[in-house]
Structure formats: structure tokens, C-alpha cells
Amino acid sequence: MEVVSATILDGKATRDAIFDDLRTRVTALRERGVTPGLGTVLVGDDPGSHAYVRGKHNDCAKVGVTSIRRDLPADSTQAEVEAVLDELNADPACTGYILQLPVPKHLDSGALLERIDPDKDADGLHPVSLGRLVLGEPGALPCTPRGIVELLRRYDVPIAGAHVVVVGRGVTVGRPLGLLLTRRSENATVTLCHTGTKDLAAEVRRADIVVAAAGSPALITPEMVKPGAAVLDVGITRTEAGLVGDVHPGVREVAGHVAPMPGGVGPMTRAILVSNVVEAAERAAR
Numbered sequence: 001m002e003v004v005s006a007t008i009l010d011g012k013a014t015r016d017a018i019f020d021d022l023r024t025r026v027t028a029l030r031e032r033g034v035t036p037g038l039g040t041v042l043v044g045d046d047p048g049s050h051a052y053v054r055g056k057h058n059d060c061a062k063v064g065v066t067s068i069r070r071d072l073p074a075d076s077t078q079a080e081v082e083a084v085l086d087e088l089n090a091d092p093a094c095t096g097y098i099l100q101l102p103v104p105k106h107l108d109s110g111a112l113l114e115r116i117d118p119d120k121d122a123d124g125l126h127p128v129s130l131g132r133l134v135l136g137e138p139g140a141l142p143c144t145p146r147g148i149v150e151l152l153r154r155y156d157v158p159i160a161g162a163h164v165v166v167v168g169r170g171v172t173v174g175r176p177l178g179l180l181l182t183r184r185s186e187n188a189t190v191t192l193c194h195t196g197t198k199d200l201a202a203e204v205r206r207a208d209i210v211v212a213a214a215g216s217p218a219l220i221t222p223e224m225v226k227p228g229a230a231v232l233d234v235g236i237t238r239t240e241a242g243l244v245g246d247v248h249p250g251v252r253e254v255a256g257h258v259a260p261m262p263g264g265v266g267p268m269t270r271a272i273l274v275s276n277v278v279e280a281a282e283r284a285a286r
């Protein structure tokens with residue numbers, strides 16, 4: 001029997017296309033005297049977080065967005081981190097910024113996110129931004145959820161009317177993705193699964209689109225996937241053998257579309273962050 005492999009949702013190629021568009025828009029903003037600037041605040045020594053932040057600054061350089069980097073030691077106090085957030089809130093060169101997550105355990109990440117000026121929240125993770133998402137008001141959307149929707153759209157995977165199963169209820173991916181996909185403009189039906197879900201396999205089997213964001217290696221196996229479904233791997237687990245996603249490699253022989261890890265949703269997360277910064281500058285310049 002012929003085995004047909006899924007179409008790959010190529011996050012790197014899509015990111016490059018988004019950057020081409022952003023470059024033109026940043027040039028237009030600069031001609032009007034507006035320079036978008038992204039700030040990053042990183043606390044601690046986590047090598048993964050350092051790599052992500054480095055990537056964010058490289059992305060800014062590629063499209064002409066200026067960037068401001070604030071790295072703080074792992075033993076920084078809540079007050080010390082808040083002082084840096086206050087500094088970026090007041091800095092006119094910083095038009096949007098992010099607090100890289102996770103922060104060290106002794107810090108209150110919720111209070112830090114709330115300290116960000118909502119109009120400078122490039123990640124869409126401030127409670128005001130999440131409220132705007134619920135109400136359908138304009139504002140920055142969380143990067144990974146928006147990146148997932150954008151990737152599906154660009155590959156013409158139907159979202160309206162689709163049954164989407166999201167696995168994982170984290171604040172950066174699962175929860176806001178459910179809110180985004182159920183807006184009138186997306187019109188999907190969403191089942192949000194988590195560690196309390198009784199029969200994960202049965203839920204996943206019903207899905208037209210599966211988004212795996214649980215951080216549990218190879219959680220989604222071929223037997224769990226409806227033939228032809230789109231499966232997006234958002235999980236990243238660092239093992240001695242390298243990075244492992246939430247989706248078993250065999251899923252490619254059942255699914256219609258697969259966003260792999262690496263190379264699928266991750267590059268989209270990066271592209272959307274820069275989009276959020278450019279769009280906020282465009283909104284402010286209107």
C-alpha cells in the first residue's frame with residue numbers, strides 16, 4: 001500500500017514571507033519619522049531563553065526594527081525587575097517589549113506581566129491584552145496562538161467550522177488559542193484538553209485540527225489522529241538526545257498536514273512578535 005506523507009506546514013518559509021512584508025512596512029514607517037523598537041527583559045541564565053532572546057534581536061535587525069536588551073541576574077529581586085519594566089515603560093525608543101518567560105521561581109510572573117504598559121505589551125500576555133482578545137478589540141495577540149492561525153491560513157487549512165482539539169492549557173499557548181479560534185472571525189469549535197481530560201485519545205480522534213502544546217514527548221501517536229487531520233506540534237522537551245516534540249513522527253503518515261517541531265510553529269512565534277511591534281507602531285502613527 002502506498003504511504004502518503006502529510007504536507008508540511010513550513011514555519012520558516014512562512015516567517016521569511018512575513019519578514020519580507022514587514023521590511024516594506026518598517027521602511028514606510030521610518031519615512032514618516034516613526035521607528036519601531038522592541039525591548040526584551042530576560043532574568044536568569046536559562047540557555048533556551050537566552051537563545052530565544054538572541055533570535056528576537058536578530059529578527060528585529062532583519063526587518064529594520066531597533067532593539068533594546070535588558071539581561072538581569074537570576075537572583076534579581078521583584079523590585080529590581082520592576083524597575084527595569086518601569087524604565088522601558090517610560091522609554092520612547094521602546095515602542096513594545098516582552099518579559100521572557102519563564103522567570104526564576106522566586107519572582108511573581110503575574111505581577112511582572114501586569115507591570116508592563118498594556119500599550120507596549122508586544123506579547124499580548126498582559127491581562128488588558130487578554131481582555132481585548134476576549135472582547136475582540138484591537139491589540140497585540142499572543143504570539144504562538146496568532147502564529148498558529150496564520151500558518152493554517154497560509155496553507156488554506158479550513159478553520160471555520162473545524163473541530164480543533166488543543167492539548168495544554170498554558171497561558172502562552174493553549175488558553176489564548178482557544179479564545180482566538182472561537183472568535184467570529186475564526187469560527188472554530190474548540191475542545192481544550194489538559195491533564196484532567198479523561199480520554200485524551202478519544203478527544204483527539206474527533207479533531208480536524210490538533211494542536212499539541214503539553215510539553216509531553218510523543219504524546220500524540222498515529223492511532224489517535226483522524227486520517228487527513230492537521231496536526232501542529234508546539235511541545236518542546238530538551239532531552240540528552242536533543243529536542244523532542246509532543247507529536248510522534250509516525251503521525252506524518254496519517255495526517256493531512258503537519259507543523260513539525262522544529263521548523264513549524266516556533267519560527268511563526270518569532271515572526272508574530274515582530275508583526276505585533278510593527279502593527280502597534282502603525283496604530284500609534286495613524
Ligand SMILES: Nc1nc2c(c(=O)[nH]1)N[C@@H](CN(C=O)c1ccc(C(=O)N[C@@H](CCC(=O)O)C(=O)O)cc1)CN2
Nearest residue numbers: 052098099100101102123143261262263264266267269
Ligand atoms: N515572553 C514569552 N516567553 C515565552 C514565549 C513567548 O511567546 N513569549 N514562548 C516560548 C519561547 N519562545 C519565545 O519566546 C520560542 C520558543 C521556540 C521557538 C522556536 O523557534 N523553536 C524552534 C525549535 C526549538 C529551539 O530551537 O529551541 C522551532 O520550533 O523550530 C521560538 C520562540 C516560551 N517563553
